[in-house]
Amino acid sequence: MNYPYDNNNYNPPAPVLPITMRVPGDGINQITIDALVDTGADITCLPRALIKALHAECASSYDVLGINGVPIGPADSYFLEFEIASTKLMSEVIAVGDEPILGRNLINEFTLNLQGPSQKLVIK
Amino acid sequence: MILVDEEIKEAVNNGEIEEFTNFSEECLQPASYDLRVGEEGYTTSAGKVINIKNEGELKIQPGDFALVMTHEKLKLRTNMLGRFGLRSAYARRGLLATVGPQVDPGFEGKLVIGIVNFSAQLIKLPYLTPFCTLEFYRLKKSARTPYKGPYQGQEHLTNEIINSIPKDPHPLAVMLIRQLVAMSPSLGPEEVPILHRREPPKSPLPFQQEKRAFERIKPELMKTNRGQYVVVREEKPVLFGHKKTELAKQAYKDFGYGPLYIGLLEEEPEVVHLSTPRVPKRMT
Numbered sequence: 205m206n207y208p209y210d211n212n213n214y215n216p217p218a219p220v221l222p223i224t225m226r227v228p229g230d231g232i233n234q235i236t237i238d239a240l241v242d243t244g245a246d247i248t249c250l251p252r253a254l255i256k257a258l259h260a261e262c263a264s265s266y267d268v269l270g271i272n273g274v275p276i277g278p279a280d281s282y283f284l285e286f287e288i289a290s291t292k293l294m295s296e297v298i299a300v301g302d303e304p305i306l307g308r309n310l311i312n313e314f315t316l317n318l319q320g321p322s323q324k325l326v327i328k
Numbered sequence: 329m330i331l332v333d334e335e336i337k338e339a340v341n342n343g344e345i346e347e348f349t350n351f352s353e354e355c356l357q358p359a360s361y362d363l364r365v366g367e368e369g370y371t372t373s374a375g376k377v378i379n380i381k382n383e384g385e386l387k388i389q390p391g392d393f394a395l396v397m398t399h400e401k402l403k404l405r406t407n408m409l410g411r412f413g414l415r416s417a418y419a420r421r422g423l424l425a426t427v428g429p430q431v432d433p434g435f436e437g438k439l440v441i442g443i444v445n446f447s448a449q450l451i452k453l454p455y456l457t458p459f460c461t462l463e464f465y466r467l468k469k470s471a472r473t474p475y476k477g478p479y480q481g482q483e484h485l486t487n488e489i490i491n492s493i494p495k496d497p498h499p500l501a502v503m504l505i506r507q508l509v510a511m512s513p514s515l516g517p518e519e520v521p522i523l524h525r526r527e528p529p530k531s532p533l534p535f536q537q538e539k540r541a542f543e544r545i546k547p548e549l550m551k552t553n554r555g556q557y558v559v560v561r562e563e564k565p566v567l568f569g570h571k572k573t574e575l576a577k578q579a580y581k582d583f584g585y586g587p588l589y590i591g592l593l594e595e596e597p598e599v600v601h602l603s604t605p606r607v608p609k610r611m612t
Contacts, residue, residue: 224384228580231352234365234454236384244604262535263576264590266600276602280535281575294577298600305602 205289209323210238219318219325225250227260228294234258237304241325242315245307247281252299253283255302266298276300286310287326295323331464332359339408347403347436355458362415362458366399366438366484366498369453377485385454388423388445390499393493396441397485399456403436406470412537414440422447434474437482440489462483534587539561544592547576550593560589 211217219241226234235254247266260282268276279298286295288310295310317326331339333356339345355362369378369386372395380396388394404410410431413425426442442459445451453459458525482489541563549558549565559567559579567582569575572590579588592598 216370222384228577228585230585232352232456232458234384234456238456242604245602246600249602261585261587263588264572264598265539266598269599269601271603271605273601279600283573283580294573296573300602307600307602 205325207325207327209325210240210322214240217220217323219316221288221325221327223304223310225254225258225284225297227258228283228285232259239304239306241255241311242284242305243288243308243311245305246261248295248297248307249300249303249305250297251304253302255299257294258284260284264296268298268300270281289314329467330359331466333357335466336361336464339466344405344466344485345402345408345464346405347401349401349494350399357461360401360461360463363412363439363441363460363462364456364458365453366397367455368397368492370395372483375574377490377517380453382453383455385452387450388443388453390445390448390450392445393528394443394445395485395489396443396453396459398439398441398460401436401438401483402431402596404431404433406433406474407467409433409465409467410435410462411465412441412460414441414443415459415461418451418453421451424450425450431462432475432477434476436480440482440485442493482591538587538589539591542589546591546593550595553593556593557590557595560591562586 207219207221210220214220220238221241222236223239224234224236227313228264235258237254239248263283264281265280266281268279270276279300281296281298283294283296286293288297288306291313293310293313295313315328317328336345336356337353340351348366351361352364355364365386367379367381367382369380370376371378371386371388371392373389374387378386386394386396402410412427412431414425421427422445424444424446426444431439439460439462472582475597478488479592538560542558542560545560545565553568556568556570557572557575558565559575561579561583566574567579569578572592575590579590
């Protein structure tokens with residue numbers, strides 16, 4: 205499956221993946237959004253407004269560190285069901301920032317091929 | 329007589345509503361049933377049938393005319409009639425449903441709802457989101473000539489249905505809306521869709537209570553389960569394991585989706601790194 209880079213919101217263009225998420229067992233409410241593929245992020249991050257819209261329940265918490273280990277602060281985490289490239293799986297996310305970021309906890313479930321010159325991401 | 333929730337359920341069970349494919353009790357309202365966004369949709373801006381299941385949602389641009397096919401399929405007996413309209417959450421956002429006066433006795437098939445986006449915002453309808461509500465009327469007599477029209481048995485958006493709508497059904501309104509959007513940089517696409525109302529989380533308190541309970545019992549649990557994760561529910565440890573996500577799955581399976589806390593039995597708190605620097609777009 206091929207996914208074009210996002211050149212509207214990122215300069216230089218960046219690989220993004222459409223992710224569909226829902227609360228575990230919820231067959232009705234779901235949100236699909238493009239998330240930046242970011243191998244520098246340990247964990248997937250979502251804007252708090254999205255998590256609120258899904259009515260997700262906190263399940264755990266983390267101390268979040270930014271560049272050079274600078275503390276960003278504590279963050280609550282949530283477990284959500286994801287559908288990415290036709291694969292369904294449950295994973296943990298934290299509510300941080302206003303940009304959906306696909307972190308390595310989910311990236312590592314897939315074989316990704318970044319084709320920069322043709323600006324597309326290919327999932328095998 | 330309009331049916332209330334229990335009567336709708338009974339009518340489905342006793343065959344008064346002869347067929348109700350994909351019926352879900354969660355969609356019952358006090359005196360109606362919430363119809364959900366089905367697999368197929370169409371918008372004038374896309375100009376083609378969209379597979380909403382694959383795309384995840386139907387994007388209705390400002391000024392768009394859209395057709396949305398319901399997830400549910402119905403077959404009404406000749407003494408039943410339906411009336412439906414858009415759910416108020418969407419109506420308040422600026423969507424207007426263009427529907428016929430009724431679902432006739434004897435109708436069979438999926439319903440197709442025409443929707444116009446009169447707002448200046450992109451509005452998204454996620455797959456399986458309840459967006460319309462349907463009332464059922466029990467008639468005193470059966471209709472002598474039940475519905476046998478062109479939409480009988482419809483299950484897909486056919487060319488015939490799509491061609492029945494004009495390409496630009498409300499040219500003046502559409503033009504005005506699009507000009508307004510173009511003129512106002514603040515009227516960007518809306519990213520957070522309206523979702524079906526579930527029971528809201530009780531409050532942040534239970535989670536905080538479970539978290540405090542975890543901190544309280546952690547020293548004792550570390551003597552026996554150091555390095556493992558523990559699920560704390562109702563202030564007691566209920567599950568242990570080494571894989572956090574597997575533990576969460578098990579906890580939600582055993583206890584349902586609700587407040588709990590999953591903590592690591594180590595001295596240091598769990599840490600995550602977000603190490604990618606961001607450069608403001610204007611500097612690149």
